[in-house]
Amino acid sequence: MISFNQLKAVERLRELERQPIDLTKEGALNSKRIEEMVVAALGIKMLYGAERVTHEVIKNLFELAEEARVFDKMEAMQVGEIVNKIEGYESENRSVLHTAMRDFFDQCQEGTRAKEAATLAYQELEKLKHFLEEIRKQDFTDMVQIGIGGSDLGPRAVYLALEAFKKADRRVHFISNVDPDDAHHVLSGLDCSKTLFVVVSKSGSTLETLTNEELIKKHIIQKGLVPKDHMVAVTGKGSPMDNPEKYRASFYIWDYIGGRYSVTSMVGGVVLAFALGMEKFLEFLKGANAMDKLALSRSFGDNLPLMGALLGIWNRNFLHLPTCAIIPYSQAMIRFTAHLQQLDMESNGKRIDKQGKVVDFDTGPIIWGEVGTNGQHSFYQCIHQGSSLIPLEFIGFRHSQYDDDILVQETLSQEKLLANLFAQSIGLSTGKHHDNPNKYFPGNRPNHILLANKCDPFTLGALLSYFENKVAFQGFIWNINSFDQEGVQLGKVLANKIIGFFAKKRRNEEIDNKDFPVAQAYLKQLEKL
């Protein structure tokens, strides 16, 4: 395996990074550039004329992708080869098959692990369909998802993004934090007798989730109801939560579905199908599946996620930009960036390659952002005139979701929204000269736009998969494992130790002062507050 910095294309790109195109030059960002720098597929257009790339940079980035054999790796992932591993070291050693969770439409290859996984996933989908039919008679109006990380962020982001398409009499809520105020706040507005609680944990051992499950059971019992009638499980087969006696229904996920990649599995499926209905949920899966297939396309002209990955690599490894702001100009996507933050940073926030060697280049950037136009009135000052260069990825839609708009001074709100999006893309890259240094904009803030017709189930599924595959492509190029998360273990171990101290105090047991003294010092500060 050749390391990133040893790839020939990297060497050529290092030459090109010395003088990236200056978009502040008169005419550098012109209409021809906007028209030429487009990748389009599945009703989504990527407009990347405002990135600091030339056709030569793009050509070399494509060569980088080929040299890193990204298509073979994407194919290997999608058919189910063991790609979640570190060679020569103990590691998870698993397939990565979230793409199989939605591969019912265009059929995946017979005889592969992917086919097996898709078949199992389809069984769960059928189970879900029957379950939703069964509960229809009981008039459940609310569903509460209890989960954290991938069991929360992705499903929540997608639910909020598609709330405009949900059934009028159904709502979904989420409880994630071990902070007891989270559960209290959500429960206080609910009629328990009409509510189903979906407990989601692949391992069946997530501290936050199991604790909240107990809190909710207590709450259900207080209302004179039977917990089992209201509880649904989504978990791994054989996990401590795989216990039909405790849940009125159980749905399965598998070890080849990472939490942050689990939205299209039953982790997102139960709440989304409850809220949207099965038909729209299938539209959503169809969009994701179509984008997965597109990720396999060896034609650079339409492979959206690969293009996104390469532009990100240019900004990260050649322009050396440590963060990336993702800004949807769509209120519905209010929590989408929070999902992408996990997806990207947990996948590619790594320091060793797939052979266990510490890497000598930068991996996944810090992902952050809010929706537009709100962000403009918040942190854009820093993006336009701050001392850190921040690249941006915009998302925009031609039409609003509800189509409840108003003409004010001859334009619709949706038009004002889009005008702001385009204005920022241009202003950030071209900048503006001014004699007053405070009114001077240095420009050259690289950005691109993903543009689609409407934020509907199919398009959102495609966008979800776009980012999943973009992240995977970057991992392939960097030769890192985007599918494990060993970095979360240390915190868990130390937290459990401190939880043990709290338990000992409750039992009035002495704690040895040589046992984790730093933690004890913190606890002393807490007591002396």
Next chain:
Amino acid sequence: MISFNQLKAVERLRELERQPIDLTKEGALNSKRIEEMVVAALGIKMLYGAERVTHEVIKNLFELAEEARVFDKMEAMQVGEIVNKIEGYESENRSVLHTAMRDFFDQCQEGTRAKEAATLAYQELEKLKHFLEEIRKQDFTDMVQIGIGGSDLGPRAVYLALEAFKKADRRVHFISNVDPDDAHHVLSGLDCSKTLFVVVSKSGSTLETLTNEELIKKHIIQKGLVPKDHMVAVTGKGSPMDNPEKYRASFYIWDYIGGRYSVTSMVGGVVLAFALGMEKFLEFLKGANAMDKLALSRSFGDNLPLMGALLGIWNRNFLHLPTCAIIPYSQAMIRFTAHLQQLDMESNGKRIDKQGKVVDFDTGPIIWGEVGTNGQHSFYQCIHQGSSLIPLEFIGFRHSQYDDDILVQETLSQEKLLANLFAQSIGLSTGKHHDNPNKYFPGNRPNHILLANKCDPFTLGALLSYFENKVAFQGFIWNINSFDQEGVQLGKVLANKIIGFFAKKRRNEEIDNKDFPVAQAYLKQLEKL
């Protein structure tokens, strides 16, 4: 004015930055260090033992503060001198008097601009009190704030953080985005006849806000109601919105209150006092006022915001870390970091100093973050093992807000929450050795904790002011103007131009193809979707 890099303390700190303390060394982070590295005041403790500082670094940072005359500058700001300016160039040339908005308790100096501002602010507070008494008879249950940026983020963050203390029969909502889906979504759940709409814009000309105001009026009329009965204005005296004929009540703000510093003015006041009642709103102001007074303290031992500012400067200018994650371990503070993102990045995301010279050092960092423990299951992988070093500022509370907790395996949820906070602070700084490179944690991730008893009105007011004053102190040390935002202008100008194109199209007017052709190229891509 001596530039930051010419300060003598900076020179000495540059020496110290070469070998910052290595917290991964056995015993480097010990209980003595935790006990010694504490600043405490107003029931809030800052624990900074996990920062990469020594006593010598702290001593030099204090000297830096004195050399930069931060106390004189803080005093000048709080009494109302004109500190929002760039010398020698056209600039806003204003006082900065958000601290006067809450200076009713401990009295500010007679004969100062601050006294004048506090007197005016108190009049508005009295008006608000009467207004709330007047509307009590009408059983309004809901209030919707229409505003963006500072008129949205701060008030929303504080409302959510204090929802546990609100009146049972009152709720507050927010509409900010020009995306028409935002207003539709909020309005769809409301009974208009019981709702008041508070339109907030200092200039009375904010595009998003005025557009949403029209949308809401349309909605009110559709319900057969009279807009004026339901509309309240918060605006600058003499602004286009200062028109009593259109609003049932009007409250004033002044040009010396920046949007991002406006939470304790009527911008936050109307909705917060409506929801919490006047008494608790005053508690909140009291907390903010107490922290303002503390910021004037020339004793380094208790000046919390100054200490926070200096630790931030160490991380930014000496350890060269481009971002800062702010992580409250409190679900109630779910949007607090989004407010701080504006507060900090719009204030200190600057490239010129107060004499108009382009600075040769880094200014305000990128602020981002989510609440804990949620973040642990999202981006902490990247913080522990990624290639970018990310400093963290934690906030934690001894008690939950609702006290609706449960013992699971002998500990409360709140204890589990705190255990996680302390565990992360320790694990991030000490790291962990392991032979498997994937289980190796490099550590030295600097962090500190702000610890308080409970997230209640007084404490939250103090925390709000803590960050406002921290940001101001950093601006004083960098000699930049933290109170203007020229960087948001370019986007507005360009957006208005593109909005004009949309209007022309609606009128079927020809657009000159030489007029802003790049924008026209984007619009063509939109049409061809």
